[in-house]
Amino acid sequence: MSAADSLEPEAAIASWRAYLVSRGSLSAGDVDELEDHLRTQIDELRTAGLDADEAVLIAVKRMGRQDEIAGEYARENSRRLWKQLVMAGAPARRRRIDGSVIMIGFAALAAILAKLPELLGAPAFPALLGGGILALAALAASIAWRTRPPVALIAASAVGFALLFVLAFAYPFGNSSDTAIIFSLHAPVALWLLVGLVYAGAGWRTAAGRMDFVRFTGEWFVYFALIALGGGVLMGITAAVFSALGIDPGVVLAQWVVPFGAAGAGVVAAWLVDSKQEVIENxxxxxxxxxxxxxxxxxxxxxxxxxxxxxxxxxxxxxxxxxxxxxxxxxxxxxxxxxxxxxxxxxxxxxxxxxxxxxxxxxxxxxxxxxxxxxxxxxxxxxxxxxxxxxxxxxxxxxxxxxxxxxxxxxxxxxTRRLLAWQTGYLPVYGGWAIAAAVALPPIFAFA
Known part of the structure; x- marks a missing residue:
């Protein structure tokens, strides 16, 4: 019985392994290592709350991106896997509708949070920083809702967001402060890696889990850039039409549409990556x-x-x-x-x-x-x-x-395994430096 017909984890793994061995392109040691990665992926997805059939499907797909032979297996079997997953009809449809509705809710939340410090009367620079941090927190929350990471990782990420949010208002940056620019450049890097902690979940300790976040980051950036490009064209046309009518929309566009749109677009881009990852992930x-x-x-x-x-x-x-x-x-x-x-x-x-x-x-x-x-x-x-x-x-x-x-x-x-392990294992170093630069350097140089 094939994995496509049974969807039972052990039967699926046995079928997948037999396929790799039958091709004769991989050594027994390579197959063992790939099987270990596959089982790890399935366990992580089951821990995150997915059903057995969903965990098998997603894990096989992910492994297909890591090995050419495994990719052939995924391509040959994934269509039947998807068919079985959607045979439930209405419940599956409800999950998709609910997901899009919740995405819109998180996007609206991010947009509101981005303006909240300014609306509460905070000074311009801290309001900009604090609003950006809160918008990223909403993005992290939307990812956590989908991936269901361990509570400890959610707590660690929340502590990091809270620390940088507090420092954005507590640090006495001057109007022309170099350390203010340093903080505003490094804090987002540290926060994005905290988003990665939520995204990778229990797999953050593995090279495969960290590489999944790297892939997500690249595709998220592409989607965000496309949304920003479309939004820029729309705002340009809107400004031109209103200007021709004798109305200046500059203040509304700059102070409301841009921050709302940028914050919401981050959540929408993440949702698009998650929804269309098999279509455009490369x-x-x-x-x-x-x-x-x-x-x-x-x-x-x-x-x-x-x-x-x-x-x-x-x-x-x-x-x-x-x-x-x-x-x-x-x-x-x-x-x-x-x-x-x-x-x-x-x-x-x-x-x-x-x-x-x-x-x-x-x-x-x-x-x-x-x-x-x-x-x-x-x-x-x-x-x-x-x-x-x-x-x-x-x-x-x-x-x-x-x-x-x-x-x-x-x-x-x-x-490529050692190169993969090195590059993904080095990501925490970037995060460590970003936190040190944002937190330690401003007071060392007296916020100059």
């Missing part, structure tokens, strides 16, 4: 493959320019700009990896990524030299400390990725 990796050669050419050109001119001179923002470049390079490596089966052979994309990372390291050397020169002349400032700290965190992460990419490209270790 969009971020595809974009990664498209932009890898373009960024490789661009960074090589930048490096050639730095060599010809002798460096960046006294350009003060150079290290910050290069840090942004390193973030993009890290994202390209991570998202291309997210779509790679563990046993896939390295291709041209991996070779280009290795070249891209090496060129970024070399360019960063010129930026570091310029920054060290400025520190020698003027000492440490909040911006310089942050630029150096971010640079160090990114360099360590990329160094590990470069080493493992090199081993993969030159076949010393062709599997």
């Amino acid at each position: 969009m971020a990796p595809v974009l990664g493959r498209v932009f890898t050669p373009l960024f490789t050419i661009a960074v090589l050109a930048m490096l050639a320019g730095a060599i010809v001119t002798g460096g960046f001179g006294a350009y003060r923002e150079v290290l910050i700009i290069v840090d942004v470049l390193l973030v993009v390079v890290t994202g390209l490596v991570l998202y291309v990896l997210s779509a790679q089966p563990p046993t896939a052979r390295p291709g041209w994309t991996e070779r280009l990524q290795l070249l891209l990372v090496i060129a970024a390291f070399a360019l960063n050397g010129f930026a570091l030299a310029a920054m060290i020169g400025r520190i020698g002349d003027g000492g440490f400032t909040p911006n310089r400390v942050v630029a150096l700290g971010v640079n160090l965190v990114l360099l360590v992460g990329l160094a590990g990725s470069a080493w493992l990419l090199g081993r993969r490209v030159f076949r010393a270790d062709a599997s």
